[in-house]
Amino acid sequence: MLVYNTLRNRKEEFVPINPPNVTMYVCGPTIYDYFHIGNGRTFVMSDIIRRYLIYKGYNVKFVMNLTDVDDKIIRKAVQEGVSTKELTLRYEKAFMDDIKIFKMKPADLYPKATEHMQEIEDLIEKLENKGIAYNVDGNIFYDVGKFKGYGKLSGKKTDELEIGSRVDINEEKRNPLDFSVWKKSKEGEPFWESKWGNGRPGWHIECSAMSMKHLGETIDIHAGGNDLIFPHHENEIAQSEAATGKDFAHYWMHFGFLNIDKQKMSKSLSNFFTARDILTQYPAEALRLLFVQSHYRSPLNFSKELIESAKKGTEKLNNLSMLILKGIENKNGNIIEYNFQKYFNLFSEAMDDDFNTSQATGVIFDFIRDINRIISENENINFSFYEDAFNFLNSTANNVLGIIDFDELRTVEKDEDDAWIVEQIEARTKAKLDKNWQLADEIRDVLSDKGIILEDSKNGTTYKKKLI
RNA sequence: GGCGACGUGGCCAAGUGGCUUAAGGCGUGGGUCUGCAAAACCUAUAUUCAUCGGUUCGAAUCCGAUCGUCGCCUCCA
Numbered sequence: 001m002l003v004y005n006t007l008r009n010r011k012e013e014f015v016p017i018n019p020p021n022v023t024m025y026v027c028g029p030t031i032y033d034y035f036h037i038g039n040g041r042t043f044v045m046s047d048i049i050r051r052y053l054i055y056k057g058y059n060v061k062f063v064m065n066l067t068d069v070d071d072k073i074i075r076k077a078v079q080e081g082v083s084t085k086e087l088t089l090r091y092e093k094a095f096m097d098d099i100k101i102f103k104m105k106p107a108d109l110y111p112k113a114t115e116h117m118q119e120i121e122d123l124i125e126k127l128e129n130k131g132i133a134y135n136v137d138g139n140i141f142y143d144v145g146k147f148k149g150y151g152k153l154s155g156k157k158t159d160e161l162e163i164g165s166r167v168d169i170n171e172e173k174r175n176p177l178d179f180s181v182w183k184k185s186k187e188g189e190p191f192w193e194s195k196w197g198n199g200r201p202g203w204h205i206e207c208s209a210m211s212m213k214h215l216g217e218t219i220d221i222h223a224g225g226n227d228l229i230f231p232h233h234e235n236e237i238a239q240s241e242a243a244t245g246k247d248f249a250h251y252w253m254h255f256g257f258l259n260i261d262k263q264k265m266s267k268s269l270s271n272f273f274t275a276r277d278i279l280t281q282y283p284a285e286a287l288r289l290l291f292v293q294s295h296y297r298s299p300l301n302f303s304k305e306l307i308e309s310a311k312k313g314t315e316k317l318n319n320l321s322m323l324i325l326k327g328i329e330n331k332n333g334n335i336i337e338y339n340f341q342k343y344f345n346l347f348s349e350a351m352d353d354d355f356n357t358s359q360a361t362g363v364i365f366d367f368i369r370d371i372n373r374i375i376s377e378n379e380n381i382n383f384s385f386y387e388d389a390f391n392f393l394n395s396t397a398n399n400v401l402g403i404i405d406f407d408e409l410r411t412v413e414k415d416e417d418d419a420w421i422v423e424q425i426e427a428r429t430k431a432k433l434d435k436n437w438q439l440a441d442e443i444r445d446v447l448s449d450k451g452i453i454l455e456d457s458k459n460g461t462t463y464k465k466k467l468i
Numbered sequence: 469g470g471c472g473a474c475g476u477g478g479c480c481a482a483g484u485g486g487c488u489u490a491a492g493g494c495g496u497g498g499g500u501c502u503g504c505a506a507a508a509c510c511u512a513u514a515u516u517c518a519u520c521g522g523u524u525c526g527a528a529u530c531c532g533a534u535c536g537u538c539g540c541c542u543c544c545a
Contacts, residue, residue, distance in 0.1 A: 009472085027545070035545085042545040072543070155471055156541065203543080225545025226473090232544090255545065256473085262537070266544060293493065294481060299474080299538065306480060309494035316493085319507060350482090358482050362492035372508055376501090437503055444505080455507050464507090 001056070001352045003221075004297060006229060006252040007153055011354050016220050017250065021059050023215040024050060025249070027207060027224035027232070028064040028110065031091035032073045036272035037287065037302065038258035038265035040102060042225045044288055044402075045255050045296040045357075047104040049223070051400045052351050063214050064107040065207055066092060068114050069200050074189055084190050088112075098275050103284045103402050109214055113206035117192050120201045120209045124181050126243045136172045138184035138197045144177045147238045153252060154230035179235055181205045204235040208248070212240060222249035227264075229254055256299045265302065278307070283467050285318075286311040289403045292357035313365075315467060317404050320368050321393065322464060323375060325409060327386030336378060336385040340392050343367045347396050357401065364397050412465050421452060425461050428454075 002011040016022045026046045029035045035043075046064075053060045067073075068088040077084045092112075099106070113120070124140055127133035132146045144150050151157055180202035185191035191198035211219060217240070224233065233252060240248035257264045260271045278287060290310035294300050343363060350359035371389050375381065390406075397404040424443050431439040444454050451466040 029545075030543090039545045046545095070543085154540075157470075223545095227540070227544050230471090230540060231542090257539070257545075259538080264539070264544085268544070289493085290480090297473085298481090301480085303480095305494085309480070312495095313493050316507095323508095356482075358493095359491075362482065365492055369509080373510090376509055432503080435503070441504075453506070456502070456505085457507080458501090462507095 002354050003251050003253065004354045005250075006254050009155070012251070014251065016058065017218060020057060021061065022053055022221065023219040024053075024060055024062045024221040024223070025207070025211045025215055025219055026062070026064045026107075026222075027228055028066050029095060030067040030070050030072060031088045031095055032070070032076050033091060033267065034094055034274040034276055035098060036265060036267070037275050037278050038272065039225075040098075040275040040287070041258045041291050041300065042223075042255045043099065043104060044102060044291050045355075046223050046253075048288075048292065048357065048401060049221075049253070049296075049355055051105060051402070052355060055351075055395065055400050056348075061215060062105075062107050063109045063111065063211070065210055066095065066110050066112050067203070067206065068092070068112045069190070069206075070203060078188075088114075094276070098279070101279050101284060102275060103288070103405065111210040111214060113201060113210075114192075116206065116210050116213065117194075117201070119213050120205050121194050123205060123209045123212075123239065123243055124201075125195070127181065127239065130242065132242045133181055134174065135196060138182075138199060139172060139180060140182035140196060141173055141178040142181050142235070142239060143174060144179070144238065145175055147242045149241060150177075150238050151234065153237055154234050156230060156234070179204065179231065181239065204232055205239060207232075208236050208240040208243075211236075211248070212244070217244045218247045219249050221251045221253060223253040223255070226254045226256055254297065256295075256297050259299055259301045260303075262301060273302075281468065282307055282311055283314060285403050285405060286314045286467075288401065289313050289317075289361070292361050292401050292403065295358055296355060311467065314403065316368065317364075317397065318409060318467070319464070320372055321404050321406060321409050324371075324386050324390050324393070325406070326462075327375075327381060328383050328390060330381070330383045330386070333380040333382040334378065335382045336374060338374065338385065338388065340388045343392055344396075351400070360396070361401070361403070364393070364401070364403075367392065421447065421463060425454065425463065429461060 001014040003014045004010070005012045024046075026042070028043075029039055043064075050060050050062045066088075069084070073084050073088060077087045080087065124133060127142065128135065128140065131143075133140050133142050181204070182194065182196055182199050183202060184196075185198045185200060189200070191200055211222065222233070222236075229252075237248050259265060263269065263271060265272045286307060287310070290302075290307055291300070293310070293313075343366075346363045346366075347360050350356045350363055353359075374385075393404055394406055398406050424447055428440045428443040431437075431443065447454060447463070452463050453466055455462050455464070
């Protein structure tokens with residue numbers, strides 16, 4: 001299995017430290033607002049990578065942090081006149097709700113900075129003792145010059161950065177590139193007591209401390225959005241590796257941006273859609289399909305047209321899935337020979353190549369066409385064929401990619417199984433026999449208005465529910 | 469200024485030296501089925517991969533130049 005490693009800008013064979021265990025850390029959201037679908041792309045794709053590792057038989061420990069101390073949080077809390085605690089709790093809850101409707105598998109752990117003050121303080125102390133961090137009047141800075149590996153992730157050379165071009169130079173720092181690991185608290189800001197006085201941790205230190213605490217000093221995979229490469233991940237490496245003398249993470253994975261009109265979707269440009277907003281208009285499967293149809297490292301330009309076309313694709317997946325669920329009930333019928341294994345192989349082949357979900361999705365759709373053809377060319381097919389088809393789609397499209405939700409389809413089928421609809425269909429069938437087309441169409445329209453779509457076939461009329 | 473990514477059909481997108489006479493999704497034209505529709509299937513939709521040169525028996529794929537787009541170097545997924 002190949003994984004693209006930002007550390008060396010190339011695909012590398014994936015070799016976990018302690019197989020079959022895999023440790024994975026993903027930089028999560030700052031919980032001061034609803035997350036947008038650009039953030040959502042990162043979360044969903046890391047969810048899919050995790051699920052594929054599980055599919056491959058790995059035992060994955062997956063940690064995603066929630067940043068709950070930071071300037072933006074403080075600013076917004078002041079604006080709203082609430083405590084930072086109250087604000088972050090609110091958005092933590094919203095985050096949990098949103099990932100649920102996005103159908104992500106919950107992380108094994110969602111550590112928060114405010115709950116790891118001791119670990120953070122210990123780590124800073126370690127850096128200070130080694131002479132890598134220095135104290136200027138209660139502010140602790142990391143001395144970039146003391147870590148010779150600085151820049152190895154982002155490929156930046158410290159003397160080539162345009163220092164001070166976009167941010168004011170802080171006179172307290174020895175080197176303008178040095179960054180805060182501990183910030184002295186200002187008037188009115190939340191603070192934690194420490195041996196250096198009251199203050200709060202810098203942004204990067206929390207991830208170092210929490211990753212090491214929950215997953216170990218060296219982990220397998222550390223992931224996040226493309227914009228975190230520098231300075232966030234670069235600084236995490238600097239802090240962690242200077243403290244331990246060990247590799248911090250073996251594989252660094254980064255996700256491409258979701259753009260709007262070719263521009264990065266971001267809070268500051270206010271060109272974003274929140275995930276919860278989009279997810280009231282489209283099923284999670286449609287958004288997930290949109291994401292997996294392109295490669296996780298490529299930029300993806302979001303538009304109404306794209307999500308609409310993804311929704312159409314989802315309908316195609318669901319139509320066959322419903323047929324399969326019904327077909328499983330047929331205990332008699334003709335046995336069909338079919339090479340399902342071929343598709344499992346093609347799927348793994350695609351995913352093994354740096355999680356090529358785009359190709360893997362192509363495999364799924366090839367499969368769908370094949371199965372649809374077989375179903376339309378054969379009558380009375382035995383349930384074992386449907387069972388095998390279900391197994392393939394369930395373990396790939398459902399369990400790994402999350403673009404089909406069989407559980408939901410099953411409940412939809414059940415919910416709609418009410419007498420009234422059946423009555424209407426029977427009335428329409430009778431009207432059709434009487435060649436009363438007008439009445440038949442009327443009944444169909446009434447049901448359609450209620451979100452029930454009828455489909456006639458040789459074996460009678462079936463119905464399905466419209467997607468949102 | 470430095471670093472990095474990218475430019476494939478009407479739209480999205482995989483492929484990165486011969487398996488590809490370029491997957492898959494959406495759209496569009498034609499057909500099968502149907503009272504009509506829907507769904508599904510069949511079929512047609514790029515002699516071509518930004519442009520121009522080069523390497524090679526062979527290039528969308530490698531090299532060079534040019535044009536264009538985006539990102540990072542500030543908080544950011």
